[in-house]
Amino acid sequence: MSRPRGYHSATAPQVRRPVAWRIRPDEIARFTAEGHHCETRSCREPVAIVTWRWFRSHWVGRVLIAEHFTCEEHGQAFAQRHHIAVEPAPTEGDAR
Ligand SMILES: [Zn+2]
Secondary structure: OOOOOOOOOOEEOOOOOOEEEEOOHHHHHHHHHOOOOOOOOOOOOOOOEEEEEEEEEOOOOEEEEEEEEEOHHHHHHHHHHOOOOOEOOOOOOOOO
């Protein structure tokens, strides 16, 4: 399974269900080494989960993807809020 790669300004053809997936241990180590941490306000836990949420922007007139890096706890909270499960880390074939 391949995913489109994108960031905050990425666009998509249509709004989809939100997704959340676990990043690989080597990515956790890299993000932490680069000084990243959970993006939830006032949370300083290491990044463990990536969340994507699609939304239609009337400002730009197209669908955008909001990408966020969260810790385990806040990633799980996102998944629960959207009634989805946190998916396992992508395997080989998703290399950038
Ligand atoms: Zn957090």
